[in-house]
Amino acid sequence: MRQEIGKRxxxxxxxxxxxxxxxAVELGHSKTYIRNVETGTSKSIYIHILEELEKEGLFSSGLPTQSVNEENHFRIDRALQQYKELVSKNKDEADYLLTCFENGLDLHLSKKKNY
Structure with a gap:
């Protein structure tokens, strides 16, 4: 459960x-504590951190309830921003990365069709 909370x-x-x-500054803790919470190695999680997760709709009644779609949307948006930054720095590497991603999707989807 600590690792799930840490992910959230x-x-x-x-x-x-x-x-x-x-x-850490916003929550009133050290960077080390936040890192330990995020990695699931902290042995304690303060109630106001759980309240922060609850405020974001990611924790309720003692059980995590994050929407997978919301997290995936965030991750895709973040990856797109990082990709755009890479394009501005090195277009060839960005093209290679995008090609690998597309090929991976094609491979995965073609395997699904065979089942």
Whole structure:
């Protein structure tokens, strides 16, 4: 359960565009504590962190309830922004990465059809 909560803390932090240090300051903790929560290695999670997750709709009644679609949408948006940044720095590497992604999808989808 700690690892699941940690994933949700990281998701909220990234959604807000914060570094671990910035998020730690906002929550009143050290960067190390936030890192430990995110990786699931912290032995304790303060109630106000759970309240922050609940406010974001990612925790309720003691059980995580994050929408997979919301997380996937965030991850795709983030990947697109990173891809655009890579295009501006190195178009050839960006094209290679996109080609690998497309080929991976094609391969996966073609395997699904064979089952």
């Amino acid at each position: 803390v990281k998701f909220v932090r990234q959604k807000k565009g914060y570094s671990q240090k910035e998020y």
